[in-house]
Amino acid sequence: MANDIKIGVLVSGNGTNLQSIIDACTRGGLPGRVSCVVSNKADAYALERARNADIPALHLDHRAYTGREAFDEALVATLREFQVDLVVLAGFMRIITPVLLDAFPMAIMNIHPALLPAFPGLHAQRQALEYGAKVAGCTVHFVDSGCDTGPIIMQAAVPVLEGDTEDTLSARIQKEEHRIYPEAIRLYAEGRLTLQGRRVLVTR
Missing domain, CATH: 3.40.50.170 (Formyl transferase, N-terminal domain)
Structure with a gap:
């Protein structure tokens, strides 16, 4: 590419x-x-x-x-x-x-504020807090016909802290979103993403 x-x-x-x-x-x-x-x-x-x-x-x-x-x-x-x-x-x-x-x-990307496949759909941070998850995060994925079900390109984990609210957790996740989304797009632009089944492989 x-x-x-x-x-x-x-x-x-x-x-x-x-x-x-x-x-x-x-x-x-x-x-x-x-x-x-x-x-x-x-x-x-x-x-x-x-x-x-x-x-x-x-x-x-x-x-x-x-x-x-x-x-x-x-x-x-x-x-x-x-x-x-x-x-x-x-x-x-x-x-x-x-x-x-x-x-x-396979040329549409999305970012979701959870570690997919956990907590797809709306209010992912709230879902994580209500479930009692100890780790949250974000996922960049290719988009398919499902709801947040496309092949995963990149993820970043964020700890869920005691006393976290939806807003505080969202703010920490968003910092990681801003880091990994441009990175995933860069890999695509460089032609370094290959799809094998559901797996997205990154070539050097």
């Missing part, structure tokens, strides 16, 4: 992981650039982060489409317009359909 890949980032909220990716590209630690940022919410602060970095920031309102597939068709068209090689989900609060998956096979 050629270096300097074009990354399309899908967002719905604040965009701290987007910022970590932008910063990594700016530092030169990631052989690629964010070519567009797309949000289903007009007021997502992630769009402002994109504008501050002179990256095209687009709003596609999912409510304007007849269904999930129609919305994903619009997403694919937008990503194609910007010649995106890798789609990165960064707090994108939408279930994606085969329309998007088929357009970018």
Whole structure:
């Protein structure tokens, strides 16, 4: 795979992981650039982060489409317009359909605030605390048709401390997210990720 890949980032909220990716590209630690940022919410602060970095920031309102597939068709068209090689989900609060998956096979990444396969879905940090887990963390994975079930690329562990709240645990996990997400994208950009069954192998 050629270096300097074009990354399309899908967002719905604040965009701290987007910022970590932008910063990594700016530092030169990631052989690629964010070519567009797309949000289903007009007021997502992630769009402002994109504008501050002179990256095209687009709003596609999912409510304007007849269904999930129609919305994903619009997403694919937008990503194609910007010649995106890798789609990165960064707090994108939408279930994606085969329309998007088929357009970018094994080229969609997500980050989840838990050590998958434990605690998939929403409120992963709360799930970990309620379960009494001693270790939490985050996972970068390729996206498939399931809920947080895709092949795991990279993980980072975070201890669950006595007295942790959902907010304090989330803050520590987020620091690791900002570290490993750009790293996983870098490995992809360098063509160093190989899929064997469910296993993602990193080549030297």
